Amino acid sequence: MSTTPAPAASPTRPSRGGARTLAVTSGKGGVGKTFVTANLAAALAARGLRVLVLDADLGLANLDVVLNLHPKITLHDVFTEKATLEQAILPAPGGFHVLLAGSGMVEYSRLTPEVREKLLHIIELVKPRFDWVLLDTGAGISDVVLYAVSLATDVLVVATPEPTSLTDAYATIKVLVTQQDRRHVGLVLNQASRPGEGKLICGQLQQVLQRFVGSLPGQGFKLELLGEVKADLAVRQAVLKRQLLLEHFPGSDAAQSIKALATRLLS
Ligand SMILES: Nc1ncnc2c1ncn2[C@@H]1O[C@H](COP(=O)(O)OP(=O)(O)O)[C@@H](O)[C@H]1O
Numbered sequence: 233m234s235t236t237p238a239p240a241a242s243p244t245r246p247s248r249g250g251a252r253t254l255a256v257t258s259g260k261g262g263v264g265k266t267f268v269t270a271n272l273a274a275a276l277a278a279r280g281l282r283v284l285v286l287d288a289d290l291g292l293a294n295l296d297v298v299l300n301l302h303p304k305i306t307l308h309d310v311f312t313e314k315a316t317l318e319q320a321i322l323p324a325p326g327g328f329h330v331l332l333a334g335s336g337m338v339e340y341s342r343l344t345p346e347v348r349e350k351l352l353h354i355i356e357l358v359k360p361r362f363d364w365v366l367l368d369t370g371a372g373i374s375d376v377v378l379y380a381v382s383l384a385t386d387v388l389v390v391a392t393p394e395p396t397s398l399t400d401a402y403a404t405i406k407v408l409v410t411q412q413d414r415r416h417v418g419l420v421l422n423q424a425s426r427p428g429e430g431k432l433i434c435g436q437l438q439q440v441l442q443r444f445v446g447s448l449p450g451q452g453f454k455l456e457l458l459g460e461v462k463a464d465l466a467v468r469q470a471v472l473k474r475q476l477l478l479e480h481f482p483g484s485d486a487a488q489s490i491k492a493l494a495t496r497l498l499s
């Protein structure tokens with residue numbers, strides 16, 4: 233795969249109906265949201281799709297670190313009208329584009345009416361220019377995380393097999409069901425230790441969630457396993473080199489799983 237970034241995002245071919253928006257979130261932090269989002273973006277871009285990743289983990293943004301980018305212009309500049317959106321949308325390795333939060337966004341980690349309005353506005357502006365907009369959100373159920381997730385049509389929860397991660401994933405999904413009325417949530421089991429673990433865990437979570445959702449009016453809930461990525465040393469190595477796994481170790485098991493995730497999302 234080429235490391236040459238795609239040309240800057242110019243709105244030459246408006247996507248019909250706007251981009252598909254997908255929020256990548258988790259209950260617990262450090263489970264692999266940014267890793268999954270960035271590499272999924274590369275996998276989708278490799279299929280000729282125009283993909284934007286928005287670093288929506290405003291308080292603890294680190295997409296720039298993972299991609300080894302040193303942005304001079306960030307979301308902060310767009311929010312404060314020091315730069316235009318065009319200036320802030322940067323080409324990333326992997327052939328997709330990013331809108332980075334960078335550091336200094338701590339003031340946006342609280343959900344004020346201003347943050348609400350600005351994030352919503354930005355998403356509306358980018359939607360017609362891309363086929364996919366991925367939101368790399370923060371972890372947990374704080375109002376700012378939930379708000380970022382609410383801006384996406386689809387949601388993907390990343391969890392690891394650790395009991396703490398699963399408990400938090402359960403809590404997050406419960407809130408998505410009750411507060412956002414979501415009846416479909418995608419799951420990626422990351423850092424799996426054996427094949428089939430994702431299916432097993434997804435089934436268990438679905439069962440407890442169904443019990444909970446069954447007590448609500450209206451009904452039906454589906455937690456869909458969209459991917460299983462095993463714990464793979466190649467992921468750590470790619471992160472240490474600040475490179476995309478899909479570019480650095482495209483043949484690794486984890487890279488294959490991310491490509492399979494892209495296929496699943498497109499099917
Ligand atoms: N499948 C995996 N195998 C091995 N290590 C992983 C895997 N996924 C993530 N990691 C490690 O976990 C770290 C945290 O991942 P990150 O994507 O930054 O989490 P989050 O965005 O959820 O906070 C990564 O830097 C990487 O070292």
Ligand SMILES: [Mg+2]
Nearest residue numbers: 265266289294
């Ligand atoms: Mg992250």
